[in-house]
Amino acid sequence: MRVLLKEILDCTPDAAWRALASPAVFREVSAPLMSVSSLEADGFPTRWSPGEHPVAMSGLGLVPLGEQMIRLEMRTTKNGVRIVHDTGNGVSGAMKAVTHWDHSMAIAPDPAGTGKTLYRDQLIFSAGPATLAVWPGLWAFWQLRMLRLKALAPTWQYDLGADDPAFVAAGAAEGSDRSDGLA
Numbered sequence: 001m002r003v004l005l006k007e008i009l010d011c012t013p014d015a016a017w018r019a020l021a022s023p024a025v026f027r028e029v030s031a032p033l034m035s036v037s038s039l040e041a042d043g044f045p046t047r048w049s050p051g052e053h054p055v056a057m058s059g060l061g062l063v064p065l066g067e068q069m070i071r072l073e074m075r076t077t078k079n080g081v082r083i084v085h086d087t088g089n090g091v092s093g094a095m096k097a098v099t100h101w102d103h104s105m106a107i108a109p110d111p112a113g114t115g116k117t118l119y120r121d122q123l124i125f126s127a128g129p130a131t132l133a134v135w136p137g138l139w140a141f142w143q144l145r146m147l148r149l150k151a152l153a154p155t156w157q158y159d160l161g162a163d164d165p166a167f168v169a170a171g172a173a174e175g176s177d178r179s180d181g182l183a
Contacts, residue, residue, distance in 0.1 A: 001135045002124050003142045004165045008110050009117040009153035013082070016117040019156045021074070022046045029148040031110050033141055035061035048084070050071055057095060066093020082107045098134065100126035119149065 009016055027036050038044040039054035042166040053070040055101045061107035086103040090096035103123040110116040123142060127134040 005121040011153040011156045015156040066095035067091040070094045
């Protein structure tokens, strides 16, 4: 089965890409229906990296749903579309009922030239004979995720230091002999 969403997010493609690379954003858009905890020794990384990331999931933060392996790859197409691709799998509990997981999120500039982001999200999954029963729940969860993404996107607009070349240049001009004022 497939869940497919397409929206314009009110942020730049660079800001959207930084957000997709953030486990904190992943957890925020999953809430409140799904609570996600890292099973990695050091917890969630600051930014996702390609590879495997084990997590435990619970419904509403109360009902244990099991463990899932998030298996990420990140790439940029020749047309400049940036894609996060998760081919993970359920490891235990209800999460193991899903036998095929192929989730892609694509970031590109809005074709209308607004400076905003064209966001496309596709989930292809199978749960064997239970696929039809699982689909409505995943579809509803994906709708909630999209609402959360749209609501949060304007807050991703600005990354101090990454988006303001003048700030970066000013910091370099100050030199390394100045105190940061935190001592």
